[in-house]
Amino acid sequence: MADLGFHIPSLIAYVVNFVILLAVLYMVGYKPILRMLDQRSERIRESVETAERVRQEAARQQESMEKRLDEARQEGQSLLAQAREMAERYREEEREKARQEAEAFIARARDEIRRERDEAIDGVRRHFAELAILAAERVIERSLDAGAHRDIIERVLAESPSIDRS
Amino acid sequence: MTPRLKRIMALSAVVVVALLVAGLATGAIGASLTGSESFLPEPEIHMPPQKVFVTDIVEGHEGDAPEEEHAAGTVGAGDGFVLTNTMLSSWIVSVLLIGLFFAATRRMALVPRGLQNLMEMAVEALHGFVEGVAGHSNARRFFPIIATIFLFVMFNAWIGLLPIYPSLGFRDEHGIIVRHLLRPAGTDLNMPLALALTSFVFVEFWGFRLLGRHYVGKFIRLENLRRGNFLQVPIDLFVGALELLSEFVRIISFTFRLFGNMTAGEILILVVTFLVPFVALLPFYGLELLVGFVQALIFAGLTLVFVVVAVTPHGEEEHS
Numbered sequence: 071m072a073d074l075g076f077h078i079p080s081l082i083a084y085v086v087n088f089v090i091l092l093a094v095l096y097m098v099g100y101k102p103i104l105r106m107l108d109q110r111s112e113r114i115r116e117s118v119e120t121a122e123r124v125r126q127e128a129a130r131q132q133e134s135m136e137k138r139l140d141e142a143r144q145e146g147q148s149l150l151a152q153a154r155e156m157a158e159r160y161r162e163e164e165r166e167k168a169r170q171e172a173e174a175f176i177a178r179a180r181d182e183i184r185r186e187r188d189e190a191i192d193g194v195r196r197h198f199a200e201l202a203i204l205a206a207e208r209v210i211e212r213s214l215d216a217g218a219h220r221d222i223i224e225r226v227l228a229e230s231p232s233i234d235r236s
Numbered sequence: 237m238t239p240r241l242k243r244i245m246a247l248s249a250v251v252v253v254a255l256l257v258a259g260l261a262t263g264a265i266g267a268s269l270t271g272s273e274s275f276l277p278e279p280e281i282h283m284p285p286q287k288v289f290v291t292d293i294v295e296g297h298e299g300d301a302p303e304e305e306h307a308a309g310t311v312g313a314g315d316g317f318v319l320t321n322t323m324l325s326s327w328i329v330s331v332l333l334i335g336l337f338f339a340a341t342r343r344m345a346l347v348p349r350g351l352q353n354l355m356e357m358a359v360e361a362l363h364g365f366v367e368g369v370a371g372h373s374n375a376r377r378f379f380p381i382i383a384t385i386f387l388f389v390m391f392n393a394w395i396g397l398l399p400i401y402p403s404l405g406f407r408d409e410h411g412i413i414v415r416h417l418l419r420p421a422g423t424d425l426n427m428p429l430a431l432a433l434t435s436f437v438f439v440e441f442w443g444f445r446l447l448g449r450h451y452v453g454k455f456i457r458l459e460n461l462r463r464g465n466f467l468q469v470p471i472d473l474f475v476g477a478l479e480l481l482s483e484f485v486r487i488i489s490f491t492f493r494l495f496g497n498m499t500a501g502e503i504l505i506l507v508v509t510f511l512v513p514f515v516a517l518l519p520f521y522g523l524e525l526l527v528g529f530v531q532a533l534i535f536a537g538l539t540l541v542f543v544v545v546a547v548t549p550h551g552e553e554e555h556s
Contacts, residue, residue, distance in 0.1 A: 073284070074284070075285055076429070077284070077312075077315065079317035079318075083323060084424075087430075088434055091333065095337055099333075099340070099341060099355070099359070100359060100380050103337075103340070104359065104363065107360060
């Protein structure tokens with residue numbers, strides 16, 4: 071063995087050197103690098119998970135957005151229909167109101183006309199009575215008691231069908 | 237390909253061929269044909285490593301060892317701790333490795349660049365290798381020692397290919413190097429043996445640590461004795477002894493596999509350089525790079541496999 075170079079102190083030295091090398095490499099090399107590799111893979115895993123979460127979130131948001139849009143569209147359409155209906159109703163009411171007003175106006179006008187005609191007839195009657203009295207005064211050439219005469223004339227007029235009110 | 241590049245390549249080819257021819261002519265092969273002096277002196281092969289500092293050469297003349305042995309300054313059984321050229325080389329490798337890792341991890345960034353990126357790739361590849369064999373939970377336990385064995389063996393093999401390794405040394409009065417200052421540590425029997433012992437202790441430690449008394453049960457099988465199958469007992473004892481023996485045989489196979497490969501590579505390169513000093517060596521450098529990588533992978537890989545086997549619960553023990 072000695073011919074091959076077997077030498078116990080050297081052997082011990084090599085073992086010690088190797089153990090020191092192992093310890094130092096562990097401290098300055100393997101530990102920091104493995105920690106860095108772990109950190110990196112952790113980061114990548116997190117990133118992938120985050121990306122997945124964001125993707126799902128986006129999909130969900132889009133879905134809800136579309137739903138809301140749909141709702142808004144339906145709401146708009148129902149509002150529009152409602153407005154149209156209201157407008158229709160309003161028009162109908164207005165028309166009705168106008169018609170009623172017109173009818174009321176016409177009725178009022180008719181009443182007015184009737185009243186004015188009655189008044190006119192009354193006026194004419196009164197006038198005619200006075201005229202008749204005047205004529206009679208002239209005829210008999212004397213003044214009579216106006217009240218007594220009027221009674222006579224009223225009676226005459228009531229008996230005469232031609233000058234009736236209607 | 238531009239004509240300029242073509243010209244440069246043709247010129248390079250001519251130079252390479254000329255160097256090869258010169259190597260053939262001036263090397264040991266050409267020298268023996270022409271009867272002239274070889275370009276390089278015949279390499280001297282010493283199995284034991286040589287001491288870097290020799291203080292007892294003068295005393296050596298009076299000692300019983302041959303003078304040549306003392307001039308070479310090889311380590312003998314009588315020496316205490318001495319700094320040898322292989323150990324110096326292993327220290328350089330250790331410092332280099334520590335420096336590389338230190339530089340790579342000094343300012344670490346989440347997005348790696350340059351050296352950090354390179355070392356992270358190496359560590360990640362090694363860790364992936366360990367994880368693939370040992371599984372996720374054990375990978376962190378086994379990784380540091382497996383990675384260190386791999387890197388230490390590989391760099392020790394590769395650093396020996398540097399041209400300063402054969403050219404630095406202490407010369408005698410004829411200008412011939414008698415003691416080399418540096419020599420790859422793999423060619424020193426003690427280095428592979430130290431690694432093999434470390435690997436052995438590592439394997440046994442984790443075997444005991446993770447399996448406890450079941451681990452001992454692999455070597456001392458009492459299962460059939462307890463059950464009363466007395467005919468089986470001698471067989472069990474024999475199998476247990478074989479298991480135990482195989483644990484120790486690994487030390488020897490580990491040691492001599494690495495030592496043999498490294499020494500053979502070193503000698504091969506020395507001899508080829510002696511025979512043909514120029515160019516012819518290049519394929520062998522490529523081969524030695526591969527051998528260094530493969531040996532490192534084998535040493536680290538086998539240690540890993542052994543430790544995984546050691547921490548895997550034994551089949552019979554699981555049934556009990």
